[in-house]
Structures are given as structure tokens and as C-alpha cells.
Amino acid sequence: MNESIATNLFMKCMVLAMNYYQNNELRNASQMISDFNITDASTWKNAQRIYPHNEGDFMSECMKPSHKRPYEFSWEQKALWACLFGVMLMVAIVGNCIVIWIVLAHREMRTTTNYLLLNLSVADLLMSCLNCAFNFIYMLNSDWPFGTLYCSVNNFMGNATVTASVFTLVAISFDRYVAIVRPLHRRNSRKKARMFVASIWVLSVTLSLPGLLYSATESKSYSNGKSRTVCYLLWPDGRYPTSLADYVYNIVFLVLTYGIPMLIMVVCYSFMGKELWGSQSIGEHTERQRESVKSKKKVVRMFIAVVSIFGICWLPYHMFYVYAYHNPMMTSSAYVPHLFLGFYFLAMSNTMVNPIIYYWMNRKFRHYFQEVMCFCCFQLWKVNSINKTQDIYLHQNSVSMERKSKSFKLHTVDRQRIDSRSVRQTELNGSPKT
Template structure:
């Protein structure tokens, strides 16, 4: 008893003289007192005493089965598209050498964060919010809260890194570009900083079981700070403000500045003279990439703003947390925030031709295997051409795969490897045999090396 400061004035001899009613009055005064110097132990003690003296009458905000079915369908579709879409993005970048660029490494990290959030956080949080009960234990309560903040922070910091990378490539094209090793190092720094930002979840996450007069119990998972818990804790309010500023407002401001400068450079500049065809194609490609990331950032800002503001507003309006509509409101804001992980793969498919091609390959392989097998049996007409930039390209008429090839410093003359199996028209050599083009002899090459044409599946 002496552990709690509000009843230290009652020594043991005096407590022995108190009857049951007097003891209850003392405990009620402790619970209702506003002069307590809060600590985690005192708050936990008060919660337990409150539940023993005043058990809750009914289980609050029990959703009807129609609403539960609706939210299960909505979240189920979102999680399915998010997990499958981001897994395909991982496969596209990791399985195809030409897709392993610095920008795509950042997209790979973004997809990894979205998959972790969908699998390890969103599924469990949805079950908790749907039933108003946390059945997964205190340990996973800590893991769940930690993963939620880590993945969100990692996603937004990755978007900032992409904006910096695009900014350097467009505004300062002569500077040394970010190498793949540096990109991986940046990603490691992003994850470390995200873990530090989410570390309070490892320290203060806990579970509490509430008791009702009907005999039912309800377990909740939350952050119990030294000065209390949400929405009355000032520490929790400050932490939410830090998250709002560090993983939303500041990153969004940085990305707005970067993409505004890039947009002015790409769409607003008026250079003197005519551009070459290659310069026009390069500028067109850069515009497509910048447009795609502007849409990604805009949707991120729209999806996450209501979720962040909900916690800040609830601190200033405590009555909202006990209202009958708060569960529906939070489910809606939470779905909107989590749907950002679903939208990103759709944006890649819509605005990037390479991602679209590989997405279509996966879809056709999963849903139309018979058509794929017939196409594989059909002969491929493969031809090699030489363009004005002295670049040897290999193109296929059926699969339309863009194959990265070596660049030659001088204009080569491509010799036919087998005149019987090929025909030449207008500097384009058509070769029916696919194996005949593995190595091509090139004249006028300084060190008389052979040009090895890489095939990337």
C-alpha cells in the first residue's frame, strides 16, 4: 500500500479499523483524484481497481455481422492486391538484370515495406479493430506496433531518397550518379533511422484485459506511457506530433520542392536550338518517370493525412474516443492509409511500360498458361539492327522484350554468321536461328574483340 503515494497517510493500524465501505471510499478517492503524480504502475493499479469496482456493463461498439462482412471484403481485396502486386514488383526487379537500376532498388525497398506492413501489421490490426479484442498476446502487441511505425517511416524516407535521386539526374546530370552500392547503403540507413523512430513502441507497448458484468473479457493493445495512455497522455501526444512532422510534413515538403524544380526543368525550360532525336527521347523518358513519382507522392499524402490527423484531433477531443461511431471512423481512416500499399503497384503498371510488360507476363502465366505454351512453340523472328548511335539492339516480334546490349564505340559492320539461314535488307540482318547470334564478328573494332550479346531472361 505504501507503494502508492495517495494512501501513504493511512498507516496499517488505521487501515485495520476501517470497514469495507471506508476502504472502498478510499479507493474511489484514489481513482478520481487529479493530484496523483502519474507513473505506469499507478495507472495500471488504478485501471485494475476501476474494473474491479465498476465493471463495464456491455461490450462496447459491437459491429453487426453485415458491417463485419463489408469490412472483411474491403480489407480482403485491399490486402490481396497489395501483397500480390508488391510481390510481383519484387520478382520483376530481382529476376531481371535490366530492371536492377538504382531507382528500381528504391522501388524494391518500398514494396518490401508495403509487404511487411500488409502481412505483419494490417492483418492483425484489422482483426483487433473488427472485434475490439486483441487475441495475439503481449509480445506480438509490441512487434505489431513496432512494425507499423517502422514500415511507414521506411516508405516515406524511400520516397524522399527517390526524389533526391531524380533531382540529381535531371537538374545536375553531369554529377556523379548514385551507384547501386550507395543506394543499398542509403536503404540500410533508412531502415536504421526508421527503427530508432519506432523504438518507443518496444518500450511502452502492453496489453490490458477489461472485465464486464456479463462475464466477458476484452484485451486491448496500446502504448502505456509513463504519464498515462492515449488519448490523455501528453507523451503519447508529443510522440504522435513527432511522427506527423518527421514522416509526413517534412518529407512531403521536401518532395514538393524537388519535384517542382524538376517540373520546371523538364516542362518549363526553353533551350536555344533544336534537340536531337536522342535528346528528345531522353527528355520524354524523364518526364514519364517524374510524372509517375509525382502521382505516387500525391497519393501517399492523400492516403496518410486523415490517419495522422485522427490521433492529434482525438487528443483535443477526448469524447470522440468514447463515441459510438469512432470504430467505423478509425476503420475507414486505417483502410485509406493501408490502401496506399495497394495503389503503388497499380501506378507502376499504369505508367511504366517495362513494369506493365512483366505484370502482363505474370498475369498471362497464371490465368492463360495454354496461350503461353503455344507462343513458346511458335518460331521467333529475331533481327539485329544498327541505329544512328552505333548501338546494336536485339528485338523480338512476339515477346517484345527489350534486351540490354553492349554499346560499340565505332560503327560496326555486322557479318552474317550463316548466309543460308539469314537474309539482309537495308542494313538489317534477319537471323532465323536464335543460336546463331550469340557471338557476332565486328570489323573495325580497335582490339579486334568479339561483341558478345547478352541475353537476359
């Protein structure tokens, strides 16, 4: 870069930085560019050699120079967070695998609603295995060690799985609404349920394509000698926090995967609640009708719990992102990494809570869960019994061999004594008489 241009940029950057810290106000990219008052195209071309993405990102880097790595967790804090996430991931993976097995292995469980529950468990399982674990490592160490390719996969799978989960919950609410509020309407068949599942994944993949198209990694070096690699979305107009496309995409994603679905589910379950608890049918109910209504109430309670916990788990995470976009300087505070990890843990814990709800509130699922747990306990007992039996057998063999060895030694000694006595007796008997 030309020395005069570099000096000019440096001086103007210093002035802007001082103004920023005095006013405590983050100026937008266009205003900062105008403040630079640089009209020569070659100036920006040379400046982009320093920060190659765009002038807005260059300004952002200028305003917030990187003298050291972001806040780093102590090893005690890392150990605590690792234990929390480890337990959560283990419960989520095991629980959702059991739900998938229950639906696929038992013909009586292959209903339309359970097929949708199966899809929900698949989405949660993929989120736990392909996204949550890698994101946790990234956030804990402030470094992305998995390469550019998996950066794209991670960003894509994170959005695709959460989209599939919430769209599945919406499909379940529609299915229950038709069954309870409009019972004379033609019910959805299992074939239609498969079509719903396919449509859900097509929509989820489409909405998550930017994660595949615009993901990138970048290595950053700091004045204290440390470095790190970041994984982020690099849009045509730059990246967070200067990219308008990034902001619009995240707002649209929030509305389509949280705002509208939650509104639809609240309306559907409100009508279901009114139908089951608020209306009184004329005439007497048969025992079969009473049992049917009771069963429907249990199912609705279970799904209300699932939807409520989904809303509670994801709300802080979404609100944090919206607030951080409008207050980007908050991310430099020392407490924010812990706050964000807490919100992320709460959002991801939704993947482990659903199987627990099924076990707690559904008799059939509880029966099969107990069957799996009893089988696992029996297998552990069987393995332990076999090991104990082998240990006892080996110990007995060892004792027996020791006894045989001692007996053989005693027998050998006795035999030697007898032979010695026999020789002496023979010598005495064979000696000449005087």
C-alpha cells in the same frame, strides 16, 4: 484497500464524474488529482491496486467507467469490412511480390531508382502481412487475441514499415532531382542505393523502438459479463490519453514521417517540373534528347502520382489521431469505429495502389506485369486442360469397359446357345435308329 479510503475515492470520483458530465469537459490529470485533495501516499498506493499504472490513468478510468464493451460491429458490417480489407490485402501482397520479382529477376531493371522501388515494395509487403491484417482483426473485434509478444511486434512493425516507405519516397525524390535538375552531378551508383536502403531501415528501426520497449496488453472485464484484451503503449508516465510522452512521440512521429517528408518531396518535384516543363533550352534538340526528356517526364509523372496518393491516403489517418487526442470523448460515439476503420483502410490501401501506378504509368513494368499475368493464365489453362483431358480419358475408358463388358456378356450368351445346340445335335445324331 482500507474501507474509508475506498469510500473516499468512490465519493470523490462520483462528484468529479457529475461535474464532468455537467460541464462536458475533460479535465487534465493534474487538475483531477488536486480535486481529489489526497495527500496521503498510502492512499494512492492502495488506489493503484485497483488501477496499477498511475494516478492519471486511474482518474481517466474513474471519469469514464467501463460498464460495457466498446461499440461492436454487427456480422453484416464485419462481413463488409472483411471483404474490403481482404481484397485490398490480396492486391497489395500479389502486386508488391510481382514488383519485387521484376526488379530482382531482370538485370535491365536493376537501376538505382528501381532498387529504391524494390525497398518501397518490401516495406509495403511487410506492412500488409505483419501489421495490417492483425490490426484489422483487432479493430474489428475490439479484442487483441495474439498475445503480448506480437503486440510489441505489431506496434514496432507498423511504425517501422511506414517510416521506411516515406523515407524511401524521399530518397527517390532526391535521386530524380539530381538526375533532372543537376545532370552533371555525379549520379548515385547501385552500391550507394544499397547504402541508402540500409540507412533507411536503421533510421526506421530507431524511430520505432518505443513499440518494442513499451508495448503491453491488459485484460478488461465489464459489468455485462464480457471481457476483452487491449494492446497499447504503456509509457513511464502512463498511457493514452493521460501520457504526455505518448502525445509527444506521436506528434514527433507525424512531423518526421509526414510533415517534413511531404514538404521535401513537394519542393523537389516542383524544381523537377520547372526544369522539364517550364524551361526552354537554346538550340535544336536531337531526337535522342527529345526522347530522353519525354522519358524523364513520364518517370516524374509516375512518382508525382505515387507521392500525391501517399499524402492523400495518410492525411485523414494522421488528422484523426491529432483530433482524438484533443477531443478524447469523440471516441465513445457509435460512428467513430466505422470512421476510424475507413481512415485506416484508406491509409493501408496505399500499399496496393503503388503497383497499380507502376503498371499504369511505366511501360517496362507493364510489360513484365503482363508477362506474369499471361504465365498465370497459361498455367490455369494448362491445369484445366489436363483435368479435362483426364476426365475425357476416364470417361472413354469407362464407356469402353462398359462396351467390352456388354460384348463379353453377349459373347458368353451366344457361346452358351451354340454349346446348347451342339449338345442337342449330338444327342439327336447319337440316338439309335428304329
